[in-house]
Amino acid sequence: MTDKIPSHVPAERVVDFDRFQGPELQRCPHQAVTELFRRSPDIFYTPGDRGHWVVGRAAIARDMLRQPEKFSSDPLHNPANARKPPTLPNQCDPPLHTALRRIINPFFSPAGVQRLEADIRALAVELIASVLPLGRCEFVAELGQRFPVELFLRMANAPLAHRESLIEKVDGFTRAPDIADRLAALEALGDYLKVLIAEREQTPGDDLVSLAIHGKVDGRALSADEKLGMVTLLFLGGLDTVSAMLSFIMAYLGQNPAQYRRLVSDPASIGNAIEELMRVHGVAGTERGVTQDMEYHGVQFKAGDRLLFLAHIYGLDDQVVDDPMLVDFDRPVSSHLVFGSGPHRCVGSHLARLEMRVFIEEWVRRVPQFAVDAAGDLPTRGGLVWSPVAVPLVWPVAADAKAATIGSEA
Amino acid sequence: MRIIVDRAICAGHALCAAKAPEVYQLDDEGYCCSNGVEVPPHLHEQARLGARHCPEAAIVLDEDGDAKSGTDGC
Numbered sequence A: 001m002t003d004k005i006p007s008h009v010p011a012e013r014v015v016d017f018d019r020f021q022g023p024e025l026q027r028c029p030h031q032a033v034t035e036l037f038r039r040s041p042d043i044f045y046t047p048g049d050r051g052h053w054v055v056g057r058a059a060i061a062r063d064m065l066r067q068p069e070k071f072s073s074d075p076l077h078n079p080a081n082a083r084k085p086p087t088l089p090n091q092c093d094p095p096l097h098t099a100l101r102r103i104i105n106p107f108f109s110p111a112g113v114q115r116l117e118a119d120i121r122a123l124a125v126e127l128i129a130s131v132l133p134l135g136r137c138e139f140v141a142e143l144g145q146r147f148p149v150e151l152f153l154r155m156a157n158a159p160l161a162h163r164e165s166l167i168e169k170v171d172g173f174t175r176a177p178d179i180a181d182r183l184a185a186l187e188a189l190g191d192y193l194k195v196l197i198a199e200r201e202q203t204p205g206d207d208l209v210s211l212a213i214h215g216k217v218d219g220r221a222l223s224a225d226e227k228l229g230m231v232t233l234l235f236l237g238g239l240d241t242v243s244a245m246l247s248f249i250m251a252y253l254g255q256n257p258a259q260y261r262r263l264v265s266d267p268a269s270i271g272n273a274i275e276e277l278m279r280v281h282g283v284a285g286t287e288r289g290v291t292q293d294m295e296y297h298g299v300q301f302k303a304g305d306r307l308l309f310l311a312h313i314y315g316l317d318d319q320v321v322d323d324p325m326l327v328d329f330d331r332p333v334s335s336h337l338v339f340g341s342g343p344h345r346c347v348g349s350h351l352a353r354l355e356m357r358v359f360i361e362e363w364v365r366r367v368p369q370f371a372v373d374a375a376g377d378l379p380t381r382g383g384l385v386w387s388p389v390a391v392p393l394v395w396p397v398a399a400d401a402k403a404a405t406i407g408s409e410a
Numbered sequence B: 001m002r003i004i005v006d007r008a009i010c011a012g013h014a015l016c017a018a019k020a021p022e023v024y025q026l027d028d029e030g031y032c033c034s035n036g037v038e039v040p041p042h043l044h045e046q047a048r049l050g051a052r053h054c055p056e057a058a059i060v061l062d063e064d065g066d067a068k069s070g071t072d073g074c
Helices: A029-038 A058-065 A096-108 A110-114 A117-134 A139-144 A146-156 A160-175 A179-202 A208-213 A224-255 A257-265 A267-279 A311-316 A349-366 A399-408 B015-019 B041-052
Strands: A043-046 A052-055 A136-138 A286-290 A294-296 A299-301 A306-309 A392-394 B002-005 B059-062
Touching (some): A058 A286, A058 A311, A096 A110, A096 A208, A096 A224, A110 A349, A117 A136, A117 A146, A117 A349, A139 A224, A146 A160, A146 A208, A146 A224, A160 A179, A179 A208, A179 A224, A224 A267, A224 A349
Parallel strands (some): A052 A306
Antiparallel strands (some): A043 A052, A136 A392, A294 A299
């Protein structure tokens, strides 16, 4: 292990943490990783996943993520994170980042995603109806993935028939423990998207892919790599993250019936409740590379050092949130950074919030009570995006209630 | 009371406008564009609520209302 530790890293800052296969990620990862951080330095170095620093505190992360000139998103300063295709605009810094974000910001702004609400609600209703009479479902595969993925494929105007193979490629990139497997999955996704991009160059539509590839940077068209990078990141974001977070949240609500009953009796509280549920169920983090030798927060960094920001758990930082493990829908502020911080704040954050709110609104209207059909803590998976493996849910279905429900959907 | 938004720090989380829609406005890209705006007394509490929710702490409320920065509006 020690032979993988660079000479400028002091022994007291070395902590073993493997973001893909660590034991903390197998069950209740938010709690387990938070506990690891509480007994570790605020910034530590792990030999896991080819070696990198990990930033465990929200305030430090927010400060660092605001300084792209020191902590860069460009793989030039973080070669371990280089990808082909690149993903953009998350793997570049301002000013190029700002220009690329401008192309898609209006689509994903709060007003932009509001236009999608009716379609989102219709799909939520349709998918819930497909499992409701059964009295059970495996939430991750049957609803958690289908809902955001089908919405995204409609936005991108990509065939729904490609859903499973796309999910497999994205899953390979985000969760395969071996870097070679991850990069192969990303390359396969890139090959698929090249064909889609070529189609949209020939025949542009009003879809998200057409919007992204026909955008301009300082008056010029995007290069082929930039187009592919933009579309690749849209697919990675659109196919995995909401699915993972909604699955965590539904598992929590199934295991906490008193809090779920409150949402059923007071649906207006769902928005605040989701903010609090997101705080404790972050699914994604981000990386940066150090641009120059420097000391920061008492740590000596070398140019090219790799930094991992575990935004998953910044909402559980006891320096920011009182009694952070307590899920309290009445907190004045549910402070978290699950969508990141600084200029690279997740562009899909408003869409993610809307999808989860609408889904839970429609779920509480139809399912007055439900439970997780498994004893103990559910198995989870680490990787670039954390997720439950499976969330088996059950709810009571009376024969007449079944008929009435089917009738009401007609 | 006057709103001071550090637009270099605002990252477009848009929680200000979600929590206090009568106070905070967003531009076409979803970033807060209420820098320099005067808040009438009946909206002071809402303005504080929105500022408190900013994950970047990009909003400061000048309670005396004589902020130097001008309005750069939406």
